[in-house]
Amino acid sequence: MTGIYSPTKFYIETLGCQANEADSVRMTHLLESLGLEPTKDFTKADMFIVNSCSVRQKSEDKVYGWARKINQLSKKPFVVLAGCMVGSVKGDRTRYSFKELEDRTLWVDLYLSPEELFKLPRYLQEAGILPDPPGKAPSQESSPDASASKTSSLKDSPIFVDDKTGYVNISYGCDNFCTYCVVPYARGEEVSRSKDEILQEVKILLDKGITHITLCGQNVNSWGLSSEKKRQIRIGDDNKLPFAQLLREVHDLAGIEKLTFLSSNPFDFTKDLIEAIKLPKIDDYLHIAVQSGNNDVLARMNRRHTIEEFLDLVTQIKKARPSVELGTDVIVGFPQETREQFMDTVNLFKQVKFNVAFIAMYSPRKGTAAEKMFEDDVPLKEKKWRHAYLTKVWRENKPSR
Numbered sequence: 001m002t003g004i005y006s007p008t009k010f011y012i013e014t015l016g017c018q019a020n021e022a023d024s025v026r027m028t029h030l031l032e033s034l035g036l037e038p039t040k041d042f043t044k045a046d047m048f049i050v051n052s053c054s055v056r057q058k059s060e061d062k063v064y065g066w067a068r069k070i071n072q073l074s075k076k077p078f079v080v081l082a083g084c085m086v087g088s089v090k091g092d093r094t095r096y097s098f099k100e101l102e103d104r105t106l107w108v109d110l111y112l113s114p115e116e117l118f119k120l121p122r123y124l125q126e127a128g129i130l131p132d133p134p135g136k137a138p139s140q141e142s143s144p145d146a147s148a149s150k151t152s153s154l155k156d157s158p159i160f161v162d163d164k165t166g167y168v169n170i171s172y173g174c175d176n177f178c179t180y181c182v183v184p185y186a187r188g189e190e191v192s193r194s195k196d197e198i199l200q201e202v203k204i205l206l207d208k209g210i211t212h213i214t215l216c217g218q219n220v221n222s223w224g225l226s227s228e229k230k231r232q233i234r235i236g237d238d239n240k241l242p243f244a245q246l247l248r249e250v251h252d253l254a255g256i257e258k259l260t261f262l263s264s265n266p267f268d269f270t271k272d273l274i275e276a277i278k279l280p281k282i283d284d285y286l287h288i289a290v291q292s293g294n295n296d297v298l299a300r301m302n303r304r305h306t307i308e309e310f311l312d313l314v315t316q317i318k319k320a321r322p323s324v325e326l327g328t329d330v331i332v333g334f335p336q337e338t339r340e341q342f343m344d345t346v347n348l349f350k351q352v353k354f355n356v357a358f359i360a361m362y363s364p365r366k367g368t369a370a371e372k373m374f375e376d377d378v379p380l381k382e383k384k385w386r387h388a389y390l391t392k393v394w395r396e397n398k399p400s401r
């Protein structure tokens with residue numbers, strides 16, 4: 001698309017997790033500040049944004065499915081593909097080539113990775129579809145010439161509020177490289193926001209009367225840790241966690257009624273943090289991804305915990321906070337997972353009695369270590385059986401509220 005073309009209405013289709021929901025809110029704020037209006041009817045939009053998810057093939061297929069709908073419109077909108085599918089092919093960490101994605105999405109006009117979110121206005125101007133009339137220049141943050149660093153570009157990120165809960169991102173990205181996962185490619189390296197920014201954002205929410213705050217990140221526990229500190233904590237040398245201190249400080253702000261954090265990994269859950277969850281306003285719901293109940297499978301997944309460590313952690317958490325409600329993520333049918341190894345996950349579920357469980361069938365994601373190293377050798381029929389069986393066991397053992 002060439003020449004100056006001024007869209008007036010935009011539609012955002014958001015797929016995937018809360019990180020994408022929050023990014024869609026940020027894009028909405030940016031586009032509104034440029035004078036565009038959101039619409040809930042995509043047929044009325046002259047700018048269409050798909051905020052994509054790469055976690056499963058199904059999510060990516062949904063994006064390809066939009067091609068037909070868009071091509072049926074009488075006038076094709078300007079199409080932006082954003083989110084993890086783009087993050088996976090742009091930047092320092094890529095899972096496959098940008099060209100491959102382009103070839104499959106010929107109907108897309110602009111590609112925007114999660115790390116480039118605040119460059120959207122600049123890219124639109126460069127694409128020639130957004131004039132910059134006098135007196136209506138984008139703010140410095142969104143200026144085409146802004147060369148703000150990753151950290152400062154996050155500084156004024158609009159806040160995501162859902163009903164009575166305010167979501168505050170404390171970190172972005174991930175450096176853990178679990179073998180099945182796209183996040184370290186799609187969302188880039190782990191970057192922690194400064195404490196001042198976080199506290200300031202929480203205070204803005206409290207001033208608006210939002211009393212339930214959720215601190216978000218792919219690995220909230222490792223907030224503020226250098227690689228060396230992470231290593232020390234993971235070998236048990238150091239039990240002081242900056243995140244535990246942050247939690248205390250946010251907890252003590254006047255006006256907070258409930259404080260939640262998402263997501264935690266078992267390997268960065270220190271004694272210090274277990275102490276912190278005793279605080280009265282901390283939410284009873286705690287999400288800790290276990291992924292499998294078998295140590296060999298966990299090792300192939302490059303998880304940094306054993307099942308014994310996970311069970312010990314659960315015991316300590318339940319002791320510290322008897323009213324805790326545990327949630328987890330688990331993958332069934334990971335490459336080479338035998339029936340016996342799967343039954344270890346079943347036994348774990350019987351033992352721990354999770355309140356919430358997100359059970360997924362393994363699907364290889366292009367360019368990840370698991371896709372390169374292992375054959376996807378558990379038949380789909382068997383994966384479906386394991387999924388159904390574990391779901392049944394989870395339901396039977398789930399604590400009644």
Ligand code: SF4
Nearest residue numbers: 174176177178181183
């Ligand atoms: S910790 Fe593992 S599963 Fe979680 S986002 Fe990082 S790589 Fe993915």
